[in-house]
Amino acid sequence: MKVQVVIEVEAEKIFSSGLKYLGYDEFTVVDIHSINPPPPTLCRVELTATGEHGIMVIKTIREYTGLGLKESKDLFDNVRNGNFSIIKKELGEVEAKMIQRALEAAGGSARIINY
Secondary structure, three states, X not given: OEEEEEEOHHHHHHHHHHHHHOOOOEEEEEEHHHXXXXXXXXXXXXXXXXXXXXXXXXXXXXXXXXXXXXXXXXXXXXXXXXXXXXXXXXXXXXXXXXXXXXXXXXXXXXXXXXX
């Protein structure tokens, strides 16, 4: 009889004798760590340049962050002063790319940082 066993590779010696005792002559060991997907990557979106259309960039910041006008303008002004501003963090890759594209479409420049 043939069976596939999903266990930690280190436990193979323990299970192999038990499986043979139960009548399983052939078995394949699959490491449990190889079938578990890796944890999702978290991202943050940083505004790195404001561009010429400041009002559109501020509107986009407000739309994706839910911040008020003053807070959004403060993030925008921080970038104008030569820094960068974290627009949103703890995002999935798809949502981060969507925000990055929206900021770039509004005239700004943004980057995605994975962590």
